[in-house]
Amino acid sequence: MKLVGISMDLTTQKPxxxxxxxxxxxxxxxxxxxxxxxxxxxxxxxxxRLKTPHGEVETPVFMPVGTQGTVKTLSPxxxxxxxxxxxxxNTYHLYLRPGPELVExxxxxxxxxxxxxxxxxxxxxxxxxxxxxxxxxxxxxxxxQSHWDGSFHLFTPEKVIQVERMLGADIVMPLDRCLPYPxxxxxxxxxxxxxxxxxxxxxxxxxxxxxxxxxGIVQGGTYRELREDCARSIVGMDLxxxxxxxLSVGEPKSAMWEMLEVVLPLLPKEKPRYLMGVGMPEDLAGxxxxxxxxxxxxxxxxxxxxxxxxxxxxxxxxxNAEYAEQFNPPDPDCxxxxxxxxxxxxxxxxxxxxxxxxxxxxxxxNIHFFTQLMSRMRAAIKEGRFSEWKxxxxxxxxxxxx
Amino acid sequence: MKLVGISMDLTTQKPxxxxxxxxxxxxxxxxxxxxxxxxxxxxxxxxxRLKTPHGEVETPVFMPVGTQGTVKTLSPxxxxxxxxxxxxxNTYHLYLRPGPELVExxxxxxxxxxxxxxxxxxxxxxxxxxxxxxxxxxxxxxxxQSHWDGSFHLFTPEKVIQVERMLGADIVMPLDRCLPYPxxxxxxxxxxxxxxxxxxxxxxxxxxxxxxxxxGIVQGGTYRELREDCARSIVGMDLxxxxxxxLSVGEPKSAMWEMLEVVLPLLPKEKPRYLMGVGMPEDLAGxxxxxxxxxxxxxxxxxxxxxxxxxxxxxxxxxNAEYAEQFNPPDPDCxxxxxxxxxxxxxxxxxxxxxxxxxxxxxxxNIHFFTQLMSRMRAAIKEGRFSEWKxxxxxxxxxxxx
Numbered sequence: 001m002k003l004v005g006i007s008m009d010l011t012t013q014k015p016x017x018x019x020x021x022x023x024x025x026x027x028x029x030x031x032x033x034x035x036x037x038x039x040x041x042x043x044x045x046x047x048x049r050l051k052t053p054h055g056e057v058e059t060p061v062f063m064p065v066g067t068q069g070t071v072k073t074l075s076p077x078x079x080x081x082x083x084x085x086x087x088x089x090n091t092y093h094l095y096l097r098p099g100p101e102l103v104e105x106x107x108x109x110x111x112x113x114x115x116x117x118x119x120x121x122x123x124x125x126x127x128x129x130x131x132x133x134x135x136x137x138x139x140x141x142x143x144x145q146s147h148w149d150g151s152f153h154l155f156t157p158e159k160v161i162q163v164e165r166m167l168g169a170d171i172v173m174p175l176d177r178c179l180p181y182p183x184x185x186x187x188x189x190x191x192x193x194x195x196x197x198x199x200x201x202x203x204x205x206x207x208x209x210x211x212x213x214x215x216g217i218v219q220g221g222t223y224r225e226l227r228e229d230c231a232r233s234i235v236g237m238d239l240x241x242x243x244x245x246x247l248s249v250g251e252p253k254s255a256m257w258e259m260l261e262v263v264l265p266l267l268p269k270e271k272p273r274y275l276m277g278v279g280m281p282e283d284l285a286g287x288x289x290x291x292x293x294x295x296x297x298x299x300x301x302x303x304x305x306x307x308x309x310x311x312x313x314x315x316x317x318x319x320n321a322e323y324a325e326q327f328n329p330p331d332p333d334c335x336x337x338x339x340x341x342x343x344x345x346x347x348x349x350x351x352x353x354x355x356x357x358x359x360x361x362x363x364x365x366n367i368h369f370f371t372q373l374m375s376r377m378r379a380a381i382k383e384g385r386f387s388e389w390k391x392x393x394x395x396x397x398x399x400x401x402x
Numbered sequence: 403m404k405l406v407g408i409s410m411d412l413t414t415q416k417p418x419x420x421x422x423x424x425x426x427x428x429x430x431x432x433x434x435x436x437x438x439x440x441x442x443x444x445x446x447x448x449x450x451r452l453k454t455p456h457g458e459v460e461t462p463v464f465m466p467v468g469t470q471g472t473v474k475t476l477s478p479x480x481x482x483x484x485x486x487x488x489x490x491x492n493t494y495h496l497y498l499r500p501g502p503e504l505v506e507x508x509x510x511x512x513x514x515x516x517x518x519x520x521x522x523x524x525x526x527x528x529x530x531x532x533x534x535x536x537x538x539x540x541x542x543x544x545x546x547q548s549h550w551d552g553s554f555h556l557f558t559p560e561k562v563i564q565v566e567r568m569l570g571a572d573i574v575m576p577l578d579r580c581l582p583y584p585x586x587x588x589x590x591x592x593x594x595x596x597x598x599x600x601x602x603x604x605x606x607x608x609x610x611x612x613x614x615x616x617x618g619i620v621q622g623g624t625y626r627e628l629r630e631d632c633a634r635s636i637v638g639m640d641l642x643x644x645x646x647x648x649l650s651v652g653e654p655k656s657a658m659w660e661m662l663e664v665v666l667p668l669l670p671k672e673k674p675r676y677l678m679g680v681g682m683p684e685d686l687a688g689x690x691x692x693x694x695x696x697x698x699x700x701x702x703x704x705x706x707x708x709x710x711x712x713x714x715x716x717x718x719x720x721x722n723a724e725y726a727e728q729f730n731p732p733d734p735d736c737x738x739x740x741x742x743x744x745x746x747x748x749x750x751x752x753x754x755x756x757x758x759x760x761x762x763x764x765x766x767x768n769i770h771f772f773t774q775l776m777s778r779m780r781a782a783i784k785e786g787r788f789s790e791w792k793x794x795x796x797x798x799x800x801x802x803x804x
Contacts, residue, residue: 068755069748075759076743098726098751106729106747114743324500327508341478341516345508346471349500353470356758357477 032170032213032240034272040386044264044291047381050272052118052170053211054110057085059272059293060377062284062370063120065301068093069103069113072301073360074367076115082336082364083371086117086170088296091163092124092131095153096146100166108168120296121169122276123160123202123217125176126245137177139194157201165210173243174202176217181250188221195219196233203237215241215274222255224262231266241294242267243274248297257286264291281310281373282398285390288377300370304363307351311369314397318347318362336368337361434572434615434642436674442788446666446693449783452674454488454520454572455613456512461674461695462779464686464772465490465522467703470499471515474703475762476769478517484738484766485773488519488572490698493565494526494533497555498548502568510570522698523571524678525562525604525619527578528647539579541596559603567612575645576604578619583652590623597621598635605639617643617676624657626664633668643696644669645676650699659688666693683712683775684800687792690779702772706765709753713771716799720749720764738770739763 031053038047048059064071064079067090071079079087089109094100106112109119125142128135132144141156157175164172175198177191199216206214216234220227234242244263247256260275267273274294275287284295300310307319311331316323318330329339330347338347338361350358380389433455440449450461466473466481469492473481481489491511496502508514511521527544530537534546543558559577566574577600579593601618608616618636622629636644646665649658662677669675676696677689686697702712709721713733718725720732731741732749740749740763752760782791 068751068757070752070757070759073758073762075739075763077739093755097755098747102727102747102751105727106745112745112748112751114748325504325507337477337479343508343514345500345504346514346516349470349504349514350472353495353499355470355472356475356761357472359758360475360762361477 029213029240030211032211034241034270036269038382038384040289040381041384042387043289043390045288045377045381045386046269046291046293047378048272048293050118050293052086052213054116054118054170055085057118058378060284060288060374060381061085061294062374063088063294063296064367064370065090065296065298066113066115067298068097069109071363071367072305073356073363076113078364079115079367080117082368083375084117084367085371086120087115088120088122089113089167089169090124090127091121091160091167091173092127094121094167095124095163096148100163104166104168108166110168118171119167119169120171121164121167121173123164123173123175124155125160125173125217126178126277128155129178129180137194139197141175141198157198158205161202161205161214165212169212171213171215171241172206173215174199174217176219176245178219178246178249179221181222183221185221185223185226188219188223188226192220192226192230195230199234199237203239213240215239215243215272217243217245217276218263218267219246220259220263221246222251222259224258227259227262228266231263235266235268239271241272241274243276243294244292245276247275248277248279256283260287260290260292281370282394284370284373285377285393288381289386289390300366301363304366305359307347307358307362309347309362309369310366312393312396316344318344319351320348323348330365331369334365334368334372336365338365338368431615431642432613434613436643436672438671440784440786442691442783443786444789445691445792447690447779447783447788448671448693448695449780450674450695452520452695454615456518456520456572457487459487459520460780462686462690462776462783463487463696464776465696465698466769466772467492467698467700468515468517469700470495471505471511473765473769474707475758475765478515480739480766481517481769482519484770485777486519486769487773488522489517490522490524491515491569491571492526492529493523493562493569493575494529496523496569497526497565498550502565506568506570510568512570520573521569521571522573523566523569523575525566525575525577526557527562527575528580528679530557531580531582539596541599543577543600559600560607563604563607563616567614571614573615573617573643574608575617576601576619578621578647580621580648580651581623583624583657585623587623587625587628590621590625590628594622594628594632597632601636601639605641615642617641617645617674619645619647619678620665620669621648622661622665623648624653624661626660629661629664630668633665637668637670641673643674643676645678645696646694647678649677650679650681655685658685662689662692662694683772684796686772686775687779687795690783691788691792702768703765706768707761709749709760709764711749711764711771712768714795714798718746720746721753722750725750732767733771736767736770736774738767740767740770 033051036048050057066087135144160175177194216239218231220230272293275292309316323344326344380386435453438450452459468489537546562577579596618641620633622632674695677694711718725746728746782788
């Protein structure tokens with residue numbers, strides 16, 4: 001196996017001198033580093049290793065979503081047994097309930113939720129615009145009304161970083177202005193400007209005395225030149241990782257691929273690249289081929305709770321009548337607890353009967369499937385056969401999914 | 403440790419000759435036996451061992467309720483890790499959904515639900531009278547309307563046994579006539595007569611060629627002489643175990659104790675005694691002292707889903723505001739997964755946020771508590787200090803529960 005050595009110890013990285021006023025967040029990261037250990041010959045795919053204060057993550061990686069400090073229905077032990085390496089938690093939700101002060105007093109989110117692996121917290125930007133009852137954006141920040149109790153709150157870039165510091169995740173995201181699709185060029189341009197200014201304020205707020213890695217977020221809607229502008233500005237901040245936001249928000253799939261092809265080449269090879277909110281297994285394979293390292297999405301958990309299971313032969317809606325008397329496991333090739341112990345018929349019965357074990361077992365299977373999917377991709381990249389693997393995977397998987 | 407030897411290998415037991423027409427169900431039980439291994443000196447408590455086709459059960463034992471073929475929120479692995487020895491499943495529910503034919507084709511309930519330990523199925527009698535939209539009782543059986551889809555069904559004693567045979571539990575209960583509280587003496591007398599006739603028809607239907615143990619059920623409402631009559635008739639059938647039904651249905655607690663004191667002395671010492679639908683920890687301790695060996699109740703699972711946790715110091719309603727910032731485990735003396743990993747504050751957050759992990763972790767703790775409670779009682783009986791243990795337990799437990 002040939003390994004390449006695009007490695008960067010972020011503790012030794014200097015802030016960019018042409019932006020000297022803004023301290024590079026990478027400057028004080030004691031326990032954070034990223035290393036590309038293998039690049040695929042024929043695609044942009046790469047296998048890497050991300051070091052965090054709570055352990056190492058092999059990339060490409062899928063991060064299950066633990067919105068309220070729990071990946072719905074699953075225990076931390078389940079996550080470990082499924083091979084989950086890192087989870088995402090939502091700042092917006094945890095800020096409103098139970099509140100960052102409480103989480104901080106509990107010893108931080110890792111201890112509160114009893115998850116000792118790495119955690120990434122989003123900034124709440126997406127939720128403020130998609131969930132809050134009202135929101136009003138100024139350069140200062142965004143005022144919003146809680147979708148739970150109607151109370152009013154102000155998220156500024158500084159406030160969000162303060163909240164994320166109290167939560168204590170390993171990787172934190174800056175407040176950004178995420179637009180719905182479609183949005184006009186003018187709206188997208190203004191959102192870009194805010195996103196960049198806010199990112200700089202977040203970076204400043206991070207300061208020198210913490211060990212959390214602040215990633216940048218590239219916005220820009222579905223406009224090539226806005227994506228390019230945003231990518232260049234954010235990359236210029238010399239952050240320890242870069243995310244692509246504002247995709248998978250309803251745009252045509254072709255627009256997503258186009259934007260990825262614009263943005264990814266602008267992101268430095270030696271930093272992790274995180275595509276936010278994606279996605280379906282076929283998308284994960286396609287995005288890894290373009291060089292994405294990190295993903296998060298509610299798909300495996302939400303679909304699991306609704307009775308849709310991902311298998312190597314496509315999706316299986318286990319509630320359907322056709323499975324009522326199928327006594328084989330959901331996926332005969334799967335080694336998860338669900339597939340090792342239960343039949344499609346039993347799972348269907350649990351969903352029909354409204355039993356909570358149904359969502360739990362389906363979620364467990366889906367999270368296991370997603371971690372296995374990423375694991376197979378990593379192995380294929382390391383063994384120099386990623387294109388072949390992807391072709392084989394899609395030929396079987398998509399055949400049934402469609 | 404002094405052990406006594408009230409043991410009965412039910413494979414060698416003869417049907418009672420004075421009732422020669424009705425075959426004793428114990429006659430053909432290859433893998434079923436009960437043995438009292440220690441009697442308490444100062445109370446009626448005894449420790450025993452119940453052999454079933456799916457393994458041995460140490461008594462006194464608490465059976466979690468898995469109504470629809472799953473102990474709500476928990477996996478079979480959870481149950482094993484909690485020390486659960488035997489579970490109960492409801493014939494009424496499984497008959498209606500997914501249907502006994504499907505369960506039989508799946509290989510029986512053990513295989514369908516992936517639980518390889520012993521199972522007891524109730525007869526559906528209680529549910530027909532408490533859940534069904536309509537029910538009409540004749541000597542033939544009971545016609546009822548499904549509470550799910552309004553369809554009409556007839557449960558006869560024979561039908562119930564056929565259904566329970568398809569489900570394949572280790573211990574099966576006969577169709578009985580369970581009355582609500584209060585009921586008149588005349589109603590209770592008629593119900594008794596039906597219960598006895600139906601039990602005889604169930605025994606006959608059991609036949610010679612199966613390996614399930616049919617227990618008898620003693621009814622009689624809150625009327626001493628009806629309880630006595632029923633107990634004598636049912637015991638006369640020489641069944642492998644005896645249950646007391648129709649208690650914990652709303653009568654005063656004093657009436658329950660009175661009925662137990664009437665019935666228990668009439669049940670043979672060498673057979674297991676099962677008190678249906680009981681109960682709270684303090685009741686379990688009291689009933690074990692009177693000589694009960696087996697219990698089932700929805701209390702630990704239902705209360706768990708509602709956020710009430712049982713601890714050695716009484717009940718803890720974890721949703722209450724007072725626990726919002728208590729970062730210690732629900733029960734510091736508990737070794738369950740929940741208490742080893744999570745705080746009261748986190749559990750409260752899960753319940754406040756409507757997260758399914760909350761009911762799951764609370765149920766897990768409660769089931770662990772109930773199995774530990776029974777385990778401590780068994781140890782105390784074997785070591786000749788049951789009265790002392792019970793006094794100590796209640797003095798701490800009840801202090802806070804009230």
